[in-house]
Amino acid sequence: MFFMFDTLEGYIQPGTVEAELVRQIDFSRLPAHVAIIMDGNGRWANQRNLPRTEGHKAGSESVKEAVEAAARLGIKYLTLYAFSRENWKRPEDEVNTLWGLLRKYLAEESRVLVENDLRLKVIGERSGIPYLVRRELARVERQTCHNRRMTVVLALNYGGRQEIIKAIKKMVRRKSRLDEIDEDLFARYLDTAGIPDPDLLIRTSGEMRLSNFLLWQSAYTELWVTPVLWPDFRKKDLLQAIVDYQRRERRFGGVEPVQKKGRQ
Ligand code: FPP
16 A cells, blocks of 8 residues: 655644644744654553553554654654664563564555655664564665655664764774864764754653663753553644644753754
8 A cells, every 4th residue: 555645634634633733833843853762562452451562563553653644744853762772671572573563564664655755764783683674674774765855763772872882982993082072073973973863752651761762862852751652642642742842942051942952
């Protein structure tokens, strides 16, 4: 099946909650980069007496919805925390299901990404990703590398602390002069080099933690936590997050509200 992500017309029905939220959005001040900690798949499944893996399956559908909604809204970068370094501690069949779902997503959605001018980019420790998934990821990244509308960043086998250590090692290997090192230079050694810092970080299922996600990059990011479990996350939740984000004042440590900060 093939979907063209046009604009919001036809996607948002007049008179609905979604339409009311869209009305409240100032499209000239959209967050350029939205990052999401997709949490609560297991609880969603438990509530229904289903195996945890069913929660992840339902969560993949929310991934599709979030990608489509973000692209239609005009978000430039959407980062999804899909597999953390810590997720290896889960039972083997759950780990296999997660990688299997990602392969299925790539197989089913790569055409959607291509046709809708969406780019795929992976951050995280690639060498630890199962070979077949890694190969598919590389294929889709290559296929979409010139796409400009929105970049979908998948954080896979990702850990913020490990990313920082990896960047330090790379930087030290290449730069011997200490006085050359500053924030901008360091950011160029991170996996997210070239990607603006997230403006808005959404976490589902009510937990108030960063869980080793984008630790350097989220220094000034607005955090938005919802009790909604990831498999229940729908476009209206994304719209609500953006409305709330736009009501906040971002001061970056100063006194006056600032539209955007330096390295973006
Ligand atoms: C957290 O829920 C979610 C994950 C560890 C993985 C997220 C993966 C998906 C949404 C599916 C596959 C991804 C793609 C990109 C197609 P949890 O299991 O920690 O939930 P719990 O805290 O309720 O146990």
